[in-house]
Amino acid sequence: MGVWLEQEEMAHVLAVKSNEPLWANTDQGPTQVAAAQLVAQVNPEEWVRLSAGEGAKGPRIYDWVRVSIRPFAEPDKGYWLLARRSVAKPEELAYYVCFGPGEGLDQYEVRRWVAWYRHITLVLLAHAFLVVTRAQSGERKGGA
Secondary structure, eight states, X not given: OHHHHHHTTOOEEEEEOTTOEEEEEETTEEXXXXXXXXXXXXXXGGOEEEEEEEETTEEEEEEEEEEEOOTTOOTTEEXXXXXXXXXXXXXXXXXXXXXXXXXXXXXXXXXXXXXXXXXXXXXXXXXXXXXXXXXXXXXXXXXX
16 A cells, blocks of 8 residues: 555555564665664654644643654655654554655645645545435335
8 A cells, every 4th residue: 555655646654563674774774674673773862742632531642753764765755664652651652654755744735725625525425425325225224
């Protein structure tokens, strides 16, 4: 999935396993390294505590770190490993591979008119499909 998204130049964030091999620069040169191993090599002061938004039980606060991957990437493209660490249970980590413009993934697509228009069109189409499907299933029940 990630390769297709990159070919289409669509920015994305995909969850990966801790043992996912990722290309990164090491002291021995570019090689594949497990996601967990890359994060284990990060200096403790590089972790940043940020909110992941409000949850059912209040704010969801985590520690986050970003590691550059793909040493032979195109200059205007960005490839990162993003790690999320639980504050309450620091041994619990989640890993994400990110792709996007070289400067980062900070541009929210729906801020632009075209993206918002496409989103709303797809939402209305999905809603219409569900309404028709429900109406047809109701007809079958009543007519049986």
